[in-house]
Amino acid sequence: MRHILIIxxxxxxxxxxxxxxxxxxxxxxxxxxxxxxxxxxxxFTKGHTNAKGIYFDVSDAKHRAAVIQQNDxxxxxxxxxLHMEAALDCLKxxxxxxxxxxxxxxxxxxxxxxxERGLVFMNEIGVDPGIDHMxxxxxxxxxxxxxxxxLLFESFTGGLIAPxxxxxxxxxxxxxxxxxxxxxxxxxxxEFIQEGTYKYIPYHRLFRRTEFLEIEGYGRFEAYANRNSxxxxxxxxxxxxxxxxxxxxxxIGFSKAWNxxxxxxxxxxxxxxxxxxxxxxxQFINLFLPYSPTDSxxxxxxxxxxxxxxDLMWGKLEELDIFNAEKKIxxxxxxxxxALQKILMDKWTxxxxxxxxxxxxxxFGYEIDGKKKQIDSSxxxxxxxxxxxAMAKTxxxxxxxxxxxxLNKEITTPGVQIPITKEVYAxxxxxLESFGxxxxxxHTAYMGYNPNNVAG
Amino acid sequence: MRHILIIxxxxxxxxxxxxxxxxxxxxxxxxxxxxxxxxxxxxFTKGHTNAKGIYFDVSDAKHRAAVIQQNDxxxxxxxxxLHMEAALDCLKxxxxxxxxxxxxxxxxxxxxxxxERGLVFMNEIGVDPGIDHMxxxxxxxxxxxxxxxxLLFESFTGGLIAPxxxxxxxxxxxxxxxxxxxxxxxxxxxEFIQEGTYKYIPYHRLFRRTEFLEIEGYGRFEAYANRNSxxxxxxxxxxxxxxxxxxxxxxIGFSKAWNxxxxxxxxxxxxxxxxxxxxxxxQFINLFLPYSPTDSxxxxxxxxxxxxxxDLMWGKLEELDIFNAEKKIxxxxxxxxxALQKILMDKWTxxxxxxxxxxxxxxFGYEIDGKKKQIDSSxxxxxxxxxxxAMAKTxxxxxxxxxxxxLNKEITTPGVQIPITKEVYAxxxxxLESFGxxxxxxHTAYMGYNPNNVAG
Numbered sequence: 001m002r003h004i005l006i007i008x009x010x011x012x013x014x015x016x017x018x019x020x021x022x023x024x025x026x027x028x029x030x031x032x033x034x035x036x037x038x039x040x041x042x043x044f045t046k047g048h049t050n051a052k053g054i055y056f057d058v059s060d061a062k063h064r065a066a067v068i069q070q071n072d073x074x075x076x077x078x079x080x081x082l083h084m085e086a087a088l089d090c091l092k093x094x095x096x097x098x099x100x101x102x103x104x105x106x107x108x109x110x111x112x113x114x115x116e117r118g119l120v121f122m123n124e125i126g127v128d129p130g131i132d133h134m135x136x137x138x139x140x141x142x143x144x145x146x147x148x149x150x151l152l153f154e155s156f157t158g159g160l161i162a163p164x165x166x167x168x169x170x171x172x173x174x175x176x177x178x179x180x181x182x183x184x185x186x187x188x189x190x191e192f193i194q195e196g197t198y199k200y201i202p203y204h205r206l207f208r209r210t211e212f213l214e215i216e217g218y219g220r221f222e223a224y225a226n227r228n229s230x231x232x233x234x235x236x237x238x239x240x241x242x243x244x245x246x247x248x249x250x251x252i253g254f255s256k257a258w259n260x261x262x263x264x265x266x267x268x269x270x271x272x273x274x275x276x277x278x279x280x281x282x283q284f285i286n287l288f289l290p291y292s293p294t295d296s297x298x299x300x301x302x303x304x305x306x307x308x309x310x311d312l313m314w315g316k317l318e319e320l321d322i323f324n325a326e327k328k329i330x331x332x333x334x335x336x337x338x339a340l341q342k343i344l345m346d347k348w349t350x351x352x353x354x355x356x357x358x359x360x361x362x363x364f365g366y367e368i369d370g371k372k373k374q375i376d377s378s379x380x381x382x383x384x385x386x387x388x389x390a391m392a393k394t395x396x397x398x399x400x401x402x403x404x405x406x407l408n409k410e411i412t413t414p415g416v417q418i419p420i421t422k423e424v425y426a427x428x429x430x431x432l433e434s435f436g437x438x439x440x441x442x443h444t445a446y447m448g449y450n451p452n453n454v455a456g
Numbered sequence: 457m458r459h460i461l462i463i464x465x466x467x468x469x470x471x472x473x474x475x476x477x478x479x480x481x482x483x484x485x486x487x488x489x490x491x492x493x494x495x496x497x498x499x500f501t502k503g504h505t506n507a508k509g510i511y512f513d514v515s516d517a518k519h520r521a522a523v524i525q526q527n528d529x530x531x532x533x534x535x536x537x538l539h540m541e542a543a544l545d546c547l548k549x550x551x552x553x554x555x556x557x558x559x560x561x562x563x564x565x566x567x568x569x570x571x572e573r574g575l576v577f578m579n580e581i582g583v584d585p586g587i588d589h590m591x592x593x594x595x596x597x598x599x600x601x602x603x604x605x606x607l608l609f610e611s612f613t614g615g616l617i618a619p620x621x622x623x624x625x626x627x628x629x630x631x632x633x634x635x636x637x638x639x640x641x642x643x644x645x646x647e648f649i650q651e652g653t654y655k656y657i658p659y660h661r662l663f664r665r666t667e668f669l670e671i672e673g674y675g676r677f678e679a680y681a682n683r684n685s686x687x688x689x690x691x692x693x694x695x696x697x698x699x700x701x702x703x704x705x706x707x708i709g710f711s712k713a714w715n716x717x718x719x720x721x722x723x724x725x726x727x728x729x730x731x732x733x734x735x736x737x738x739q740f741i742n743l744f745l746p747y748s749p750t751d752s753x754x755x756x757x758x759x760x761x762x763x764x765x766x767d768l769m770w771g772k773l774e775e776l777d778i779f780n781a782e783k784k785i786x787x788x789x790x791x792x793x794x795a796l797q798k799i800l801m802d803k804w805t806x807x808x809x810x811x812x813x814x815x816x817x818x819x820f821g822y823e824i825d826g827k828k829k830q831i832d833s834s835x836x837x838x839x840x841x842x843x844x845x846a847m848a849k850t851x852x853x854x855x856x857x858x859x860x861x862x863l864n865k866e867i868t869t870p871g872v873q874i875p876i877t878k879e880v881y882a883x884x885x886x887x888l889e890s891f892g893x894x895x896x897x898x899h900t901a902y903m904g905y906n907p908n909n910v911a912g
Binding site: 188189191194195197198199200201202203204205209263264265268270271273274286287288289290291293336 | 644645647650651653654655656657658659660661665719720721724726727729730742743744745746747749792
């Protein structure tokens with residue numbers, strides 16, 4: 001029997017746990033789920049003979065080492081900053097490790113030792129990062145294997161509300177950490193490269209420089225630029241590529257409306273508002289508008305943002321009830337971003353039957369035999385319910401599949417790594433298809449940025 | 457004979473040195489000017505029997521202590537971060553200290569020891585901070601002495617080009633550190649209070665929320681908000697004031713045009729542009745505009761910023777030659793802010809005969825005997841030439857006057873302090889008048905934010 005330890009039984013672990021439990025008999029697995037809440041850990045293991053849930057505090061070095069020693073492979077679903085102590089124990093006791101997080105500097109630093117011990121430390125194998133790496137590299141490798149030269153790579157991912165649950169004017173609900181949505185894009189200009197030219201977009205313009213993407217059967221989406229597209233040049237071996245752009249997908253109209261909050265300064269997370277607890281939503285909005293003894297908050301906002309009488313954006317603001325003078329922020333020492341998050345959570349929290357949706361879209365431009373061509377590849381997954389969400393599936397299933405394939409010695413190359421080699425992505429992408437996670441490819445002439453090639 | 461040591465003989469020290477040399481015979485002073493450049497230090501002392509210029513490196517502890525011991529009062533004109541070592545020596549050897557810099561935490565921390573030794577450590581006694589403190593506190597004290605209650609305090613300062621030297625469309629030249637102008641307003645939202653309501657302006661809106669100020673004989677100016685107006689509540693004893701706002705003055709139209717650079721992201725100082733050295737001005741601008749194979753940089757910029765065909769702002773851009781495809785940035789590893797500064801310095805550097813101008817404007821709103829009233833107080837000073845600039849005079853003269861009054865025991869209250877007490881500001885403001893630095897007061901009904909009181 002092979003022993004797997006899953007650390008952290010949060011929302012993103014549901015599909016991961018179900019996959020491994022379902023395989024536990026046929027694959028001869030024993031699953032231990034360790035969580036800071038024992039009840040949480042045991043929720044999934046009740047009635048299973050091949051599984052148990054235990055109290056597990058990753059900062060308790062003695063207990064951590066003891067539990068890790070009893071297992072063959074460790075899956076850490078903790079926040080990225082908490083992986084390292086478990087990783088060092090895995091190295092010490094010769095256990096494989098799988099995480100869905102970005103490779104930290106500390107993690108990269110132990111690569112040589114991990115290799116020496118013949119261990120696989122697989123990271124960035126969730127959805128983004130994860131499925132994006134695998135699905136992109138599969139197409140890029142195919143193009144290059146056929147003798148093609150990559151010209152353009154654009155990649156977009158979005159965690160959205162499913163069409164059947166989309167019932168607000170923003171076409172958005174929080175299907176993941178709300179805080180990350182409110183502060184998305186902050187911390188520096190977005191940087192990318194288009195037709196060989198570097199391009200920079202400051203935060204306050206990010207949500208006004210979107211581009212459109214069409215997915216058959218799901219209509220149009222929009223995307224705004226991620227901060228650091230350029231790091232994918234070296235990761236994907238695209239050093240000479242002319243266009244490299246990564247972005248975040250939203251339903252149409254979201255970004256332009258979100259820009260209202262950005263423009264007013266309501267997404268700022270760097271200072272605390274005095275007496276934020278007792279501020280009404282209306283007073284909160286008024287912090288960002290000029291003082292006037294004669295004009296309403298409404299008119300000041302309309303004038304400040306130049307919102308016409310018949311602009312749809314106005315309805316989006318009203319729907320959030322931001323002009324309400326009774327509702328209180330109710331959070332002590334809140335930053336503007338925290339106060340805004342509170343207002344949004346009133347309206348953007350999922351209802352019991354709501355489903356989420358993950359969308360992904362890649363564009364690959366390339367030249368082969370003197371001809372410029374393009375492949376567009378897209379994936380849509382809708383969640384089952386609020387336990388087995390599309391987010392939990394796309395994050396957890398690649399992790400689970402990778403873990404089993406490492407145990408089964410189908411993935412063997414040792415080292416600290418991410419899923420960009422054929423050994424890793426090919427079998428995982430294949431198995432993901434049976435869970436409904438599949439990419440549809442569309443082959444066209446190169447659309448790139450050549451105006452003569454624009455589709456009719 | 458009394459001995460004064462001036463550390464740092466930079467551009468802001470000219471008027472300070474001239475004042476003290478002029479008084480050296482009648483007041484029995486010996487002036488030592490210490491600078492990292494001995495030639496620089498001696499430039500001012502040639503032919504003076506009561507002065508000498510010496511090489512002085514503030515980081516050389518032994519020499520620093522030796523020179524400080526030979527003097528009775530030390531004036532530090534070094535950057536604020538370099539004061540503390542000299543300050544600690546002053547404390548040790550019992551010497552008074554005068555600086556034009558903000559009181560740092562370290563400086564404040566030695567207050568008790570400075571008091572114990574009976575020393576005066578006078579700081580923030582330049583122009584801003586300095587003359588602003590003194591001129592504001594004089595009026596505030598007068599209002600309160602008469603039984604008035606302060607309702608509003610707004611204060612604005614600008615370092616500008618004099619009208620006779622104003623020959624570009626921006627009505628601006630660099631009369632001080634260009635870098636500070638390019639990155640002005642960055643680092644967090646501007647915070648102030650209007651009629652009892654907190655107000656916040658994010659950086660990207662700062663230059664579009666200006667207000668106008670009129671100075672008789674000089675016309676209209678505009679002002680944008682400084683970052684931290686609220687710290688003046690406790691400093692000036694205005695804890696209950698309804699309106700508190702500090703800003704920076706510019707000639708009309710500057711801020712709206714400057715906002716173009718802010719919007720595009722060209723003032724960002726947080727990242728380095730690849731191959732910045734070889735980038736043309738035109739290529740630099742294009743970094744911040746969407747890629748297009750068919751459209752010019754000019755049209756993309758017009759469209760991006762919605763600049764009409766007949767908008768005056770366009771001429772301002774053309775005047776800077778920013779669309780030039782030949783001129784190179786020529787700076788290695790430049791940030792956008794550094795590259796922009798280079799472009800601006802081509803056009804905004806003072807010509808040999810250009811003169812600068814300092815403008816200051818305060819508004820004091822108050823209630824007395826049930827009536828609301830207002831005093832507006834303004835000061836304009838034009839520089840003599842490029843040695844005795846308005847900036848050097850307004851920074852250096854208060855420092856020089858304070859130093860002499862401390863030696864003459866007219867200013868005696870010990871401690872780390874700023875010039876907000878009558879003992880300090882009254883005699884200094886009086887003497888500054890003889891140098892043309894005088895405030896003109898205008899008494900009106902309270903204009904504040906009461907629409908019924910708006911002037912016709």
